[in-house]
Amino acid sequence: MQEESISPYAVAVDELRLLLVEDAEEDAELVVLTLESAGIQVEYHRVETEAELREALGPQADWDAVLIDYNLPGFSGLRALEVLRPWRETFPLILVSGAIGEEQAVEAMRAGAGDFVMKEHLDRLPLVVRREVREARERARREEAERALRSMEEKLQGVLEYSSALIYAADREGRYILASRSFAEHHGVGRDEVIGKTAYDLVPPDVADQLVARRRHVLQTGDVVTVDTRVPRDDGERCYLTTLFPLRESGGDIAAVGGIAVETTERMELERRLAGRQAQLQAVFDSIPDTVFFKDTDGVYTHANAAMEDFFGKPLGEIIGKNDEELFRAEEAREIREIDRHVLQGMPDRGEFVRYVNGTKRVVDTIKVPVRDEEGTIMGLCGSSRDVSEQVRSREELRNALDERDVLLKELYHRTKNNMQVIASMISMRRGRTENSEMSSVLHELEGKIYSMALVHQKLYQSGNLSRLDLKGYTEELARLVLGSFDERLGRTLLHFDCEHLEVTIDTAIPYGLVINELLSNALEHAFPDGRRGDISIALRKDGPGTIELTLADDGVGMPEGWRSGKGKTLGLETVTGVVEQQMEGSLGCTCPDEGGTIWTVRFSDSLYKERV
DSSP, X not given: OOXXXXXXXXXXXXXXXXXXXXXXXXXXXXXXXXXHHTTOEEEEEEEOSHHHHHHHTSTTOOOSEEEEOSOOTTSOHHHHHHHTGGGTTTSOEXXXXXXXXXXXXXXXXXXXXXXXXXXXXXXXXXXXXXXXHHHHHHHHHHHHHHHHHHHHHHHHHHHHHHOSSEEEEEETTSOEEEEOHHHHHHTTSOHHHXXXXXXXXXXXXXXXXXXXXXXXXXXXXXXXXXXXXXXXXXXOOEEEEEEEEEEEOTTSOEEEEEEEEEEOHHHHHHHHHHHHHHHHHHHHHHHOSSEEEEEETTSOEEEEOTHHHHHHTXXXXXTTTOOGGGTSOHHHHHHHHHHHHHHTTTOOEEEEEEEEETTEEEEEEEEEEEEEOTTSOEEEEEEEEEEOHHHHHHXXXXXXXXXXXXXXXXXXXXXXXXXXXXXXXHHHHXXXXXXXXXXXXXXXHHHHHHHHHHHHHHHHXXXXXXXXXXXXXXXXXXXXXXXXTOGGGTTTEEEEEEEOOOEEEHHHHHHHHHHHHHHHHHHHHHSSGGGOOEEEEEEEEEOSTTEEEEEEEEXXXXXXXXXXXXXXXXXXXXXXXXXXXXXXXXXXEEEOOTTSOEEEEEEEESOSSOOOO
């Protein structure tokens, strides 16, 4: 074989993994020694049978070269070449023999041997091995590059075939040299028909002028540029965003211009609608009478509505981009910054604050909430302030008026209570001078009714709420007052209470007091004859929505015979029935258990009239 000179730029071959098909160990060692003497580090494996050779060609066969002895006992070099045929493109096969004829050498070369070296000329072996390994590696690199290129071309063809983007390339003269299927279909032609055409063949002249101008700019500068184009079509105007970029040769010169166009018709329409919607929202935003504003995490105003101009007395241009230190007094700005700090930590805030703007004191009701991005991170805050200066002044005036009203009502209740007590005292004095027992009873009953009404005014006068009365305290105090008016029952009758705290208006409390007074007086007067002892229980509870139940029970002698038919009814009981049914919109019931005693049950509405203003 003709020896080749080695380029100084060739790939170095200094470390090799060799497979030696050799039956003589000493010959194998001689081959290895020859290569190492030439500066080649060798790692080798020796085989001498076909079975061993096949085993060495398993999945881990990463040999740099195979050196084959031509003459082997029971296994020839030609047979070895036949076994190695599938790997001839993977690593070089080199014959190393002591004696081989020209015909045998030609046959071996046809069988796949890259070269052969006579054992008496082993000094050639390093050169041959280096050359064969180098060529094999370069061949492998070329094949890898070709595979990569084919893969890239296949991917490019896939992109050109299936991409929805309009992809193309044009040479320096503007002629199309490449086009995607979508580009061709978009213009109503086949891909092959696009090649050789120019923009003027596919789009209106004004659009083509625009594209050509931008293409020339890319050719001159190498810049990547984008261009928005609008192309009229039969089905309406279409919008495109086209990116133009240089395509360079290996030397760096620009040979063509590539383009990727994406239809943006829908996006442009959405942007148009969005702009219209934003204008509507801004109009609504500006129509809000309260000031509405946004701040970033640094406390800088980023957006606000028109009401902010009225509040500060300056245009929005002098508000946006500023912070509170530039708009408020120092102490107010510090207070605002402290509130904002808590809001930016995720805690909403609301309160009334005094602010001085352009020397004018204003009271504002301000709400602030954190504003978060899509990931939940706080990116600022939104606030709304309402000028409530007039409301605060009106509130103060109303509070003063209510205070005056309360004073007048308390005075009225106090005087009414005193007048009723005077009247009751006068009746008591008259009762003490009369000898007519029937008249004395009537006066006593009248005195009790007056005291029950006077007690209502006293309770209202003493309470903090001049409109509503707690029935529990009123019931217990009135019952003790009635019991105290019956001297003969003191120490002989015990009162028991089981009352809930229930509030009613004066319109309910007065008839309620008359009922308590009448039922309790009746029990004290008739239930315990001949000075006998007894117990009276009074219970008061809520009996469903809007209804109160009063129970008054004694363990006395019970009601007389025939009282239900009217024969035993007194004027007092008839009065109670009228008050309960007509004034209290309720019902009155009476039960006389077999074991004795009487149980009165009164159910009435808890909201007969509206509260006093």
